[in-house]
Amino acid sequence: MPAASRTLCFALVALASIATPAFTPLLAAEKAPPSSPADPTGASLEALLAGEFALQSGRLDDAAQAYLDAARQADDVALAERATRIALLAKDDKRAAQALELWRKQGGEGLNLSAAEAVLAIRRGNERQARKHLTDLLQAPGDAGWRQALGVLSGGARDPKQAARLLDKLVDSGRIPNKLQAWLAFGGLAQALEQPELVERIVAEVVERFPGEARVGLLRASQLREAGKTDDARKLLESLAAQAGDDAELRRAIADEYHRLGDYAAAEAVLAQGPQDDQSYSLRAALLAQAEDKSSLGRLYDELRARSSDPDPQRRLLLGQIAEFLERYDEALAWYRGVPGGGQRWSARLRAANVLHELKRGDEAYKSLRELQADAAADDEARRDAYLLEASLRDKDDDANGEMEVYARGLAAFPDDPEILYARGLSWERRDDIPRAEADLRKILVAEPDNVAALNALGYTLADRTTRYQEALQLIERARTAEPDNAAIIDSYGWVLYRMGRKEEALVELRRALTLQKDAEIASHVGEVLWDLGRKDEARKYFEQARKIDPENRSLKRALEKTGA
Secondary structure, eight states: OOGGGSSOOOOOOOOOOOOOOOOOOTTOOOSSOOOOOSOTTOTTHHHHHHHHHHHHTTOHHHHHHHHHHHHHHHTOHHHHHHHHHHHHHTTOHHHHHHHHHHHHHTTOOSHHHHHHHHHHHHHTTOHHHHHHHHHHHHTSSSSHHHHHHHHHHHHHSSSHHHHHHHHHHHHHTTOSOSOHHHHHHHHHHHHHTTOHHHHHHHHHHHHHHSTTOHHHHHHHHHHHHHTTOHHHHHHHHHHHHHHHTTOHHHHHHHHHHHHHTTOHHHHHHHHTSSOOOHHHHHHHHHHHHHTTOHHHHHHHHHHHHHTOSSOOHHHHHHHHHHHHHTTOHHHHHHHHHTOOSSTHHHHHHHHHHHHHHHTTOHHHHHHHHHHHHTOTTSOHHHHHHHHHHHHHHHHHTTOHHHHHHHHHHHHHHSTTOHHHHHHHHHHHHHTTOHHHHHHHHHHHHHHOTTOHHHHHHHHHHHHHHSSOHHHHHHHHHHHHHHOTTOHHHHHHHHHHHHHTTOHHHHHHHHHHHHHHOOOHHHHHHHHHHHHHTTOHHHHHHHHHHHHHHOTTOHHHHHHHHHHOO
16 A cells, blocks of 8 residues: 555655565566567568567466577577576576577677576576676676676575575685675675574775775674674674764665664664755654654654754655654644645645544544645645545544445556556455456556555455466566565565475575565465475474564465464
8 A cells, every 4th residue: 555545654765775686587577578679571570479479478488498599599699588587587498508508699798698608507406506606797897797696696596505505615716896885795694594603704804905994893793683682782782883973875775784683773873863854854753653662753743843943845744754653643734734735735735634633533543635626736646645544544444345435446546547546446455355456456557557565465365365377377477586585575475385285496595585675474485385384393493484574464364374373
């Protein structure tokens, strides 16, 4: 659901952290076919069309063969590269090897080729050859090479243990570039792979190579936290905070570590140092709200009011949000109604409606939302969000018929709007009306066949709530083709493999998803598969991890009920 439909709409900007940097995934298959090759006879056209059709249908095995045929017929390097990518995504090592050889013969070269060669070597278990290609990437000038190597290790390995072995050898060989960002990124990967000894070695290397660099201390603090040495981590963070000065980026990174420790007050205190702006105030408010520290949040609210003799629209909106969380609803309403114009006024009107509902003035809340829905001056997003918020409030009132009536009105105003259809589809799923949930998600796909969220949601729903596993797999494969490193999609892929009885394969994918994103639903899925495999003690560890993240998670509750854990 969009932010406007939530009870609290603090704009919690993501805190800076040590994480794998963004990169273009090697395995991502492009949505559109490459430029037409120089093929005057058109010999490859039939195979190319067949490949694209298979790809859009989620039949990756057929797509891999068709693209390989097209690449052979066209003698085109771009098609050979695409055929390699699709075969790797399909985990068809035989065709991937054939396409890769064709790519090489047709003049392919550079980082993408080396990365593909590394992935294939890893898949075949030839780790020596994989290290050779990874070394080539690491020795490339600039940052693109080591980022590609990082992507291969995080996304191309068969399982986390294999990725950790390869990374360990690369550290041993001294192949990691002498760049702080690279070392921090590989250290972050080692942490995600749950390899504390390897993290320790990387930290030692970084300390030696970059003495006095505060961000090295952040990696060390993160390592201590992962090892359960929280007191040591806090002491180190205290010393780093004293060094941060006016470095806003470093202060946000330190605050993020405190946030991961669950010490929201310390995180807020770090952000309170140095110059303040609306972003820092918003982050501080969000942290105090998460800590449910209304006393400190009240002091921040008073500080903001004192510093805002004539607050601008953004500041008024923030003051309203804080007052709303503090349950000072009359004050919140005054702040929201005082937003004079600009883009903030639509958010303010939405929040004002939510406050009216909290004040038990439901009729006024619904009236104001209807006025916004009919306001020709409002932009389409605000009007659409007014329908979504009204539906959410009807749901809170246990007014199921009213909620569905709102969705119907919203779709009359915005025919086949994907956001409204998606929200209604999820509502149907929560009510166990799977046919209607499927119908709404399919309507999205009729208009937007490549809508990744709808593909994944429908695929997961069919895998989780029906026995139509092959159909679910094809939908998830289509989503996976577009975003191969999306943790939610990898989780769906692992879950459908589990439902199909392919438990060991499922466990590999689910572990990879959890490496990419610490999420209660993914952790509960890992636990359920482990339990089914008879590894109950290990399963309990993941159920506990899921509890710590979100004890109310639906998948966790269902898994605990099913297993009796």
